[in-house]
Amino acid sequence: xxxxxxxxxxxxxxxxxxxxxxxxxxxxxIDEGEILGIVGESGSGKSVTALTIMGLLPQPPARVAxxxxxxxxxxxxxxxxxxxxxxxxxxxSMVFQEPMTSLNxxxxxxxxxxETVRAHEKATxxxxxxxxxxxxxxxxxxxxxxxxxxxxxxxxxxxRQRVMLAIALACRPKLLIADEPTTALDVTIQAxxxxxxxxxxxxxxxxVMIITHNMGVIAETADRVLVxxxxxxxxxxxxxxxxxxxxxxxxxxxxxxxxTLEQDTERLAAIPGSLxxxxxxxxxxxxxPRCRWRIDACRTGLPPLVEQEPGxxxxxxxxxxxxxxxxxx
Amino acid sequence: MPAGAPLEDELEVPExxxxxLRMTVVRLFRHQLFLSGLVLFGLIAVVGVLAPLLTDINPNxxxxxxxxxxxxxxxxxxxxxxxxxLWSRTVWGAQLSMMIGLSVVLLNAVFGxxxxxxxxxxxxxxxxxxxxxxALMAFPAILLAIAITAVLGPSIVNAILALAIVYIxxxxxxxxxxxxxxxxxxxxQAAIAAGAGHWRILRRHILPNAMAPLIVQLSFLFAxxxxxxxxxxxxxxxxxxxxxxxxxxxxxxxxxxxxAPWIITIPGIALMITVMGLNLLGDGLRDVLDPxxxxxQ
Numbered sequence: 001x002x003x004x005x006x007x008x009x010x011x012x013x014x015x016x017x018x019x020x021x022x023x024x025x026x027x028x029x030i031d032e033g034e035i036l037g038i039v040g041e042s043g044s045g046k047s048v049t050a051l052t053i054m055g056l057l058p059q060p061p062a063r064v065a066x067x068x069x070x071x072x073x074x075x076x077x078x079x080x081x082x083x084x085x086x087x088x089x090x091x092x093s094m095v096f097q098e099p100m101t102s103l104n105x106x107x108x109x110x111x112x113x114x115e116t117v118r119a120h121e122k123a124t125x126x127x128x129x130x131x132x133x134x135x136x137x138x139x140x141x142x143x144x145x146x147x148x149x150x151x152x153x154x155x156x157x158x159x160r161q162r163v164m165l166a167i168a169l170a171c172r173p174k175l176l177i178a179d180e181p182t183t184a185l186d187v188t189i190q191a192x193x194x195x196x197x198x199x200x201x202x203x204x205x206x207x208v209m210i211i212t213h214n215m216g217v218i219a220e221t222a223d224r225v226l227v228x229x230x231x232x233x234x235x236x237x238x239x240x241x242x243x244x245x246x247x248x249x250x251x252x253x254x255x256x257x258x259x260t261l262e263q264d265t266e267r268l269a270a271i272p273g274s275l276x277x278x279x280x281x282x283x284x285x286x287x288x289p290r291c292r293w294r295i296d297a298c299r300t301g302l303p304p305l306v307e308q309e310p311g312x313x314x315x316x317x318x319x320x321x322x323x324x325x326x327x328x329x
Numbered sequence: 330m331p332a333g334a335p336l337e338d339e340l341e342v343p344e345x346x347x348x349x350l351r352m353t354v355v356r357l358f359r360h361q362l363f364l365s366g367l368v369l370f371g372l373i374a375v376v377g378v379l380a381p382l383l384t385d386i387n388p389n390x391x392x393x394x395x396x397x398x399x400x401x402x403x404x405x406x407x408x409x410x411x412x413x414x415l416w417s418r419t420v421w422g423a424q425l426s427m428m429i430g431l432s433v434v435l436l437n438a439v440f441g442x443x444x445x446x447x448x449x450x451x452x453x454x455x456x457x458x459x460x461x462x463x464a465l466m467a468f469p470a471i472l473l474a475i476a477i478t479a480v481l482g483p484s485i486v487n488a489i490l491a492l493a494i495v496y497i498x499x500x501x502x503x504x505x506x507x508x509x510x511x512x513x514x515x516x517x518q519a520a521i522a523a524g525a526g527h528w529r530i531l532r533r534h535i536l537p538n539a540m541a542p543l544i545v546q547l548s549f550l551f552a553x554x555x556x557x558x559x560x561x562x563x564x565x566x567x568x569x570x571x572x573x574x575x576x577x578x579x580x581x582x583x584x585x586x587x588x589a590p591w592i593i594t595i596p597g598i599a600l601m602i603t604v605m606g607l608n609l610l611g612d613g614l615r616d617v618l619d620p621x622x623x624x625x626q
Contacts, residue, residue, distance in 0.1 A: 082526070088523060089525075093522065094523075096518065096522075101514060102518075102519045103516055104533075104538070105516075107537070115520075116523040116524070119525050
């Protein structure tokens with residue numbers, strides 16, 4: 001049994017144009033201590049997947065239309081709100097993208113850490129304080145005991161993201177969901193926060209699900225990668241394998257967008273066009289209109305996610321051809 | 330002495346432990362409008378609190394030989410048509426006005442916040458609560474207050490109840506508007522993700538952040554309440570005569586406006602000082618608590 005088991009998850013939103021599936025038929029596992037990366041463009045369904053797992057989407061308009069999420073053997077989808085509240089923070093935690101607005105401006109950071117612990121555990125004020133200091137220390141805030149009384153506005157963006165991590169990890173969750181944890185930070189700070197994330201994984205032994213649109217972040221941190229496009233998983237592979245032998249044209253496109261030091265290219269390759277709107281998805285393969293490999297057969301029917309080799313699956317009818325071509329090159 | 334020592338002292342990082350409350354108070358006391366409002370309102374409030382010390386004349390003591398005395402040394406503010414000391418009546422009136430204003434404000438702070446928070450946070454309750462609110466707000470404020478006191482009968486407590494009922498929907502709307510915005514803030518999402526329940530979210534993350542507009546609103550509400558209560562008394566729907574409320578004094582003085590203009594003028598000025606003080610106070614609070622709304626000079 002994996003730590004988190006997502007099976008055929010479909011989340012639909014009610015809109016004026018009827019019900020639209022934001023994500024469809026998502027299936028994946030996360031093992032204990034594993035770092036799973038989820039990549040895709042904005043709007044590909046990465047965050048909806050994360051929020052559905054946490055049960056944070058407002059219902060209505062959102063609805064889990066099919067599938068299930070199981071965490072340590074317990075089914076989260078359809079679980080009552082009080083039971084979910086117990087799991088959130090202590091079983092699964094989440095760190096958000098925007099550190100500038102993710103902290104409550106009227107409380108000190110110490111109070112906010114203690115608040116989270118208080119929600120899950122019985123502890124004396126002394127223990128709460130010690131825990132807050134310990135957590136701030138763990139996330140690398142210097143002279144932690146002195147900073148307990150600081151307000152969020154006194155901290156920089158990177159420090160705030162560290163405090164967010166301290167809050168998220170205060171109750172020792174088994175799984176941390178990090179939704180674009182470094183997007184809003186300076187490049188130099190990004191690397192520090194990613195390093196910190198991996199150190200904390202090693203120390204606490206938790207699993208991490210890291211959501212990003214940055215292939216560099218994935219390469220640095222993840223053990224395994226899911227590539228999402230227009231609400232579906234298009235490729236799933238161990239990280240090295242994905243970078244070496246991408247099978248889906250979309251994954252290839254994403255990798256070609258990353259500048260490399262070896263190649264002396266003037267321009268970066270871009271994927272032409274843009275993500276289809278959820279209500280106007282093309283029939284057949286959703287990536288087909290933007291794909292330079294497309295053939296007529298792509299327009300008939302959604303290509304299923306097929307495991308080409310153990311641990312490596314992709315949803316492209318020409319996957320074998322594409323992989324072979326890369327291998328030859 | 331080593332050369333580096335004094336430099337290190339200068340480099341000592343200053344303590345940055347300044348609580349927001351303290352900074353707000355400091356800023357308020359640098360704000361001139363707020364200060365002048367505080368002085369005006371403070372004057373009336375202190376007079377109200379110290380009423381028993383400021384006058385030893387019973388405000389209802391009649392004096393047939395001292396009717397219609399113009400302000401002089403014996404009667405600081407003169408006397409009315411029954412020879413009662415207007416100084417004493419105005420001072421006790423200040424106490425009543427403060428009590429009534431404070432009661433209405435407290436009732437609003439409790440029930441307005443409760444209704445507004447529930448409506449703003451729980452979309453299911455929003456429609457029911459806000460439609461009742463809208464119905465109450467459809468009446469002109471003073472008309473509704475008159476209708477309620479007409480049903481309940483004239484008394485100070487009933488006037489307080491009537492004014493609370495009239496103003497609670499307005500307070501609730503302001504709280505609701507803040508809550509709706511705050512509900513969508515990322516730190517609320519983060520708190521839910523950390524396992525906080527609805528009650529904890531409301532109490533710890535939403536209401537403390539909704540306080541600034543509420544406090545501003547309540548300071549203006551205090552002024553409206555004092556003014557409206559005076560109106561009700563003036564119309565004979567507030568405290569029953571001879572209770573020395575400013576409205577009552579003015580109602581009685583109205584008939585003698587030509588012969589004894591001080592009877593109606595003195596409580597009128599007291600009322601004006603109170604309302605103006607509170608309005609300046611409210612403007613100052615708004616400038617300091619919500620700097621984005623400040624009018625550029």
